[in-house]
Amino acid sequence: xxxxxxxxxxxxxxxxxxxxxxxxxxxxxxxxxxxxxxxxxxxxxxxxxxxxxxxxxxxxxxxxxxxxxxxxxxxxxxxxxxxxxxxxxxxxxxxxxxxxxxxxxxxxxxxxxxxxxxxxxxxxxxxxxxxxxxxxxxxxxxxxxxxxxxxxxxxxxxxxxxxxxxxxxxxxxxxxxxxxxxxxxxxxxxxxxxxxxxxxxxxxxxxxxxxxxxxxxxxxxxxxxxxxxxxxxxxxxxxxxxxxxxxxxxxxxxxxxxxxxxxxxxxxxxxxxxxxxxxxxxxxxxxxxxxxxxxxxx
Amino acid sequence: xxxxxxxxxxxxxxxxxxxxxxxxxxxxxxxxxxxxxxxxxxxxxxxxxxxxxxxxxxxxxxxxxxxxxxxxxxxxxxxxxxxxxxxxxxxxxxxxxxxxxxxxxxxxxxxxxxxxxxxxxxxxxxxxxxxxxxxxxxxxxxxxxxxxxxxxxxxxxxxxxxxxxxxxxxxxxxxxxxxxxxxxxxxxxxxxxxxxxxxxxxxxxxxxxxxxxxxxxxxxxxxxxxxxxxxxxxxxxxxxxxxxxxxxxxxxxxxxxxxxxxxxxxxxxxxxxxxxxxxxxxxx
Numbered sequence: 001x002x003x004x005x006x007x008x009x010x011x012x013x014x015x016x017x018x019x020x021x022x023x024x025x026x027x028x029x030x031x032x033x034x035x036x037x038x039x040x041x042x043x044x045x046x047x048x049x050x051x052x053x054x055x056x057x058x059x060x061x062x063x064x065x066x067x068x069x070x071x072x073x074x075x076x077x078x079x080x081x082x083x084x085x086x087x088x089x090x091x092x093x094x095x096x097x098x099x100x101x102x103x104x105x106x107x108x109x110x111x112x113x114x115x116x117x118x119x120x121x122x123x124x125x126x127x128x129x130x131x132x133x134x135x136x137x138x139x140x141x142x143x144x145x146x147x148x149x150x151x152x153x154x155x156x157x158x159x160x161x162x163x164x165x166x167x168x169x170x171x172x173x174x175x176x177x178x179x180x181x182x183x184x185x186x187x188x189x190x191x192x193x194x195x196x197x198x199x200x201x202x203x204x205x206x207x208x209x210x211x212x213x214x215x216x217x218x219x220x221x222x223x224x225x226x227x228x229x230x231x232x233x234x235x236x237x238x239x240x241x242x243x244x245x246x247x248x249x250x251x252x253x254x255x256x257x258x259x260x261x262x263x264x265x266x267x268x269x270x271x272x273x274x275x276x277x278x279x280x281x282x283x284x285x286x287x288x289x290x291x292x293x294x295x296x297x298x
Numbered sequence: 299x300x301x302x303x304x305x306x307x308x309x310x311x312x313x314x315x316x317x318x319x320x321x322x323x324x325x326x327x328x329x330x331x332x333x334x335x336x337x338x339x340x341x342x343x344x345x346x347x348x349x350x351x352x353x354x355x356x357x358x359x360x361x362x363x364x365x366x367x368x369x370x371x372x373x374x375x376x377x378x379x380x381x382x383x384x385x386x387x388x389x390x391x392x393x394x395x396x397x398x399x400x401x402x403x404x405x406x407x408x409x410x411x412x413x414x415x416x417x418x419x420x421x422x423x424x425x426x427x428x429x430x431x432x433x434x435x436x437x438x439x440x441x442x443x444x445x446x447x448x449x450x451x452x453x454x455x456x457x458x459x460x461x462x463x464x465x466x467x468x469x470x471x472x473x474x475x476x477x478x479x480x481x482x483x484x485x486x487x488x489x490x491x492x493x494x495x496x497x498x499x500x501x502x503x504x505x506x507x508x509x510x511x512x513x514x515x516x517x518x519x520x521x522x523x524x525x526x527x528x529x530x531x532x533x534x535x536x537x538x539x540x541x542x543x544x545x546x547x548x549x550x551x552x553x554x555x556x557x558x559x560x561x562x563x564x565x566x567x568x569x570x571x572x573x574x575x576x577x578x579x580x581x582x
Contacts, residue, residue, distance in 0.1 A: 194404040196392035198418035212408040293452025
């Protein structure tokens with residue numbers, strides 16, 4: 001008697017073009033389904049309530065603590081005008097210069113933090129000895145806020161860019177290292193045992209068990225550290241920058257052009273959101289196994 | 299073991315395990331937890347040996363010692379008359395001659411099924427990746443698993459995952475297959491089909507099997523020999539040769555001889571289970 005054969009398996013032997021068409025149809029279906037559900041309208045309602053409250057409290061009712069703030073209509077008019085009163089709008093080239101400067105700094109700092117953080121995290125996660133030597137010192141340095149490093153950064157590095165990037169790099173580095181280390185430690189011992197039974201060398205285990213096994217934690221860490229990068233970048237730019245969104249926000253305050261500050265804040269929010277979304281997307285592409293596993297459970 | 303497959307050339311059976319006076323004591327604050335207490339038995343090459351005992355009795359400790367995950371405190375284990383671990387060498391080295399199939403499944407979730415199956419040969423450099431893939435494909439097809447090669451373990455049922463894990467082990471042509479209650483988490487209906495599938499696999503490959511279970515019916519159905527263990531610390535309480543003919547299928551469960559064998563063993567098993575229950579043993 002034969003073992004039961006799985007002839008009825010749905011995907012056995014389907015051509016690739018058919019699979020791609022099905023995937024496209026599925027994506028379109030999902031998008032239409034989302035539009036037909038209450039979800040996008042609730043999202044818009046959420047935004048509307050927030051913006052509505054802002055408009056009403058500042059410009060219509062003039063509530064006591066809110067009356068000095070820039071109003072929604074002022075901001076929107078300023079942001080969208082070709083000749084902005086306070087100097088910054090969608091039509092001024094300076095606006096994009098500031099965005100790009102900040103973005104460039106974040107990419108460099110985040111890139112360095114990822115490279116060094118993932119490497120150190122993998123080493124500390126895998127080697128007990130390394131962890132014992134390095135972790136105590138690491139944990140003492142970690143709680144020091146980024147801004148406290150600014151004086152040292154200015155002393156250590158020449159120029160204006162390096163200190164800002166350093167201050168941006170630090171919290172991202174600590175977050176990435178910690179998450180990576182925890183990711184390695186979270187891998188079930190059974191996988192290491194199975195690999196040993198199957199004759200894998202330590203190097204093979206590192207490439208094929210440790211690295212992919214820690215990926216979910218690593219990407220969570222990367223999302224967190226992307227947010228931290230923006231956070232500390234703005235703080236660093238306020239102190240030592242010439243361009244950049246942090247600089248815009250701070251000089252808007254000192255030059256009493258508050259609409260510029262708010263425009264800077266909104267831009268920061270949007271760019272920060274987009275960068276986190278990019279990380280999430282990369283994570284989903286690299287960890288298709290997890291997406292499928294979770295998709296089936298959902 | 300009976301009924302070799304027709305196209306299998308006769309070859310010498312490998313993987314005989316000899317456990318002599320094994321003792322394992324775990325160090326803890328109260329002085330020491332004795333998990334295995336002077337346990338001795340043999341697993342004949344090419345046969346299926348079932349180790350039956352209540353939860354927490356120490357049978358997984360024995361499996362871990364054979365596999366090389368733990369050391370023994372004293373005693374010796376031989377594989378085909380070669381020393382695995384003993385007084386001079388307290389811990390065996392894990393290797394592809396004794397492959398474990400784990401209780402909760404240890405297929406790597408981030409690799410597709412076929413990548414899992416070729417892991418052993420590719421990691422050892424024993425086969426070229428292309429050749430390994432071809433062999434894996436045909437072995438998966440032979441086990442009735444064609445079509446799922448490029449899916450991830452998270453996408454297939456747990457019964458299929460177990461079968462893939464067994465193929466992952468067998469592609470390395472091991473001497474011994476160590477199974478640690480692999481069907482524990484499956485429902486009874488799936489289990490009965492899995493048993494038949496496992497026997498078919500064993501008829502083809504003639505690998506020695508060391509199978510831990512707490513299920514006496516499973517033990518009598520699959521096994522050529524049964525070791526019934528006492529509750530912790532474990533020692534052989536009763537040994538039984540299962541003389542049911544091969545090839546076996548699910549109908550044998552209601553045969554008179556099967557029920558006679560159950561009769562002989564059920565009291566011993568139940569007695570130890572009651573002891574473990576009173577002591578409140580945790581599963582390993």
